[in-house]
Amino acid sequence: MTFSIGNPINTALVLYIVYRVNSILFPSIKPPSTIPHDFRDGYSWMPKSHPPTMLYKTYTPKTLTPFNGMNGQRILLAINGIVFDVSRGRNFYGPEGMYANFAGRDASRGMAKQSFDEEMLTDIDQPLDKLEDLTPSEIENMNGWIDHFSSKYTVCGRLVNEGEVQ
């Protein structure tokens, strides 16, 4: 048997072994220079950005109308003065959806009377539908829809008449 460290392969292996032993016995404790933004890049990571939040806004019938998803915007609809962001339900409330009538409008009467007809919607220039002629069971139905929407979609604003915005 011959042992010769002068052999290039042996030298390389010896150097590698010395390097490994050194990093086991004397591990590096230098913190990383940049903060990793993914958990796979390092233990002390930090997400790059905050979770997105939207502002609670006050809408009027005119300012609510543009949000009907036509140009890829958010889809909003209002029930009883509460504005919901229903962009996730684009299939229903988007331009080709079954309930597209409600997008960007006050859907209170339609929700109460369980109808998606055009007559349920009040014209934008008119003051908001006061819903005075609804029967108690219709009001209960509408409240049921409000609960459903509150759990499924985000409440992102309120709907008031023109001139009531503070």
Place this chain on the structure above:
Amino acid sequence: MPLSSYVATDDLTVLLGLSAAALFLLQNLYKPQPLVHPILLGRQSDVAPVRNPGESAVYRNYSTSAMGRLPLRPAAGVQTIIDLVRADIDSPRTLWSTKITNAQLLARVKAFASGLDNLSKFQAGESKVLFLLNDCLEFLIADIAFAAKSITTMTISSPELLAEVLDNYSPSAIITDSDFLSHIIEQVYDLNQHTHTTVIVVGDPGSVGVQLAKEMSLLKFTDVEKEGANNPTNLSPPTDVNHAFTIAFSKSPDGAGVQAVQFTQQNLTAGVASTRSLLPVSSPLTPLDTVVSSFSLSTPYGRTIAYTAVYEGTSFATLNSTRIFSGDGEVQLDAPGALKDINSSSAFPIPSPTILFVKPEHVISLTSSILNAARSGSWLSGWGWRHKTAHATEGFITKESLWDRLVFDAARVKVLGEGAGTLRALIATGGYTPADTLTPTRVVFSIPYVNAVSSDVVFGPIFASYPHDLQIHPSSEAGGAFENIAHVGAPTVSMEVKLVGVDDVTIEEGKDPAGEVYVRGPPAGTLLGSTNNPINGEHWLRTGYRGKAQPNGCFKVAPLKK
């Protein structure tokens, strides 16, 4: 030379090749697993999707969102303060200097309550009792007894507030230590309230005290208990847990005088639920623990810690620095003072402490003492420090490693005494722990280390860092209010937090929201005497802190006034 002579291999090559492969495998496969998967540390709060203009979104603890509602009590059926003294735990434990079981504690409470009935003229629902008592078992007994009899208790967080409270709130009774008695009698006579104020004294007032209090009704605590022990009443459960049972007075956050916060029994049970959740789920509080606290029972936070200890059946004691009602001034918590303060718990016959609820000053001074002891005690300390720190940067730390046996156990015993090995959790509350002490403290103690924040408007902590969180983030704001402050984690399980006064433009740009911290939730009390009208049915309380939210849901706080 032919190529073959360069790549000639021999037996040594085989040997070296095998060793290299073995070392490679050793290093890559033997990496310690982090105590908590880092993916969980990236989302510690549940952030609401909507926010009001000028405010941040509402932040809650991530695990709370899974449950859907904020916990009101530590377990089902714990409705009132008496339920916190559990009937199913019957082993004795030491509270300050007294070894007592829950049954005996309740018996003493009943005796005190009926003694009160016989000897005094307290009216349920009308009387108010002011506690000027340093922490002791009698505080708890009296507190529970008064709550059971629907007599409002009042606590003040500092003796400076005494004059104003006596003046504006005229308590019908005061309960105090014999040391503080002469001081109080002076003030009561000054305000001309002596004819209708009863004073209950813990300890012996001595002939001087009796002389001074000649026109006042003076009762000794032990007499009241003895009187009631002959025919103890049954404690009828109070009818309304939402009725305020205590008022805590403290300094108002904007420095403008006294802040009075009213708490109900439900606030207390929610606070106990919050405090219990500070420890890891895998190692909760048990009757085998001993809790030592540096927060006075006259503050809401200290009181919650004490009731959590009572609820869990642990032994409990408080440090010297909690004695705010004594003739001496405040205990200074500089480096030697803090160390002495921690060791003051050995004056009580409690088992050696396992959980410490202390202030950042205590932690800083303990860490530096233990480090110095380690350096002077063993030549291996630098090497051990290096290894433990390297593990900590990967998220792993343990008290049972080789380096602890060689270096750090001895150092801890040198500083904390023989019982240092029993310490299993460290909770520093205050919010001003420096960020550069995080790694030293974690390495030197190698136990779950929690940074928490509380306020005088809530029972229990508002923010608490995750006990197995070992992340280190370099400080990014130089010169700001939050420079070199360790993060305090996410809101605790029962609290909702929002930041008010944030710059909307900054948030839209994606930067960290910073503003004043407001809280809401079951442990939060109600401010008295303010125009705290609810807005949209929401009651938010100022905590007296400015806060900044990080993208992973953790917060940094700094006190409001600079």
